[in-house]
Amino acid sequence: MNIILLGPPGAGKGTQAQRLMATRGMQQLSTGDMLRAAVKAGTPVGQQAKAVMEAGELVSDAIVSALIGERLDQGVGGGAIFDGYPRTAAQAVALDELLEARGLTLDHVIELEVDEAALIERVEGRYTCANCGEGYHDRFKRPKVEGVCDVCGSTAFKRRPDDNAETVQTRMAEYRAKTAPILPIYQARGLVERVNGMADIDHVSQAIAAILDG
16 A cells, blocks of 8 residues: 655654554655665665755756655555655656556555644654654653653753744745645545544554555
8 A cells, every 4th residue: 555644844744654664564755865865875866866966956856756766666565655755746747657657556645734833832842862862742742750761761852953933834834835736636536635633643543544444
């Protein structure tokens, strides 16, 4: 089963993708991660991307789509979770072609809907253990012993400098601008399902599972 997971930064896409990978053997295809990996590995597409980035230019739709094709050719086990792709109408068309050429189909487009004010609170309050990376939140997930990581016992924590209200608002606007061109394409095919991304993690997982198993 192949799905597109949509939602602004902070909506919980990464968490849900990790759960789908653990429970269903699906593979998360995050274009940002794949681009860095391809450049590091020196693959043909990675070399192309590196040249473009070193010239200070944006990586083209063609390169991103070639990267997706390269990854699909490696096999995606229990299915692909497309994260951050497609972002444009042209990429949506390219994805159709990539899947069709490999005898694959797109089964669901799942959007995690969020409340902007609540998302700002969620993002502003999050921090991680500086040692092991375990995630915490000022309100929703504090360490069992204040100032001590539950997982590794470290007392060092860090926050991302861009986890603030202004950045969240900018990301939300960017997300709306980027998803606006592709949602109607998939809505016309009856593929779009929406999940309340503000619910707790388990409820979101259950809602996604209900869609995939429906």
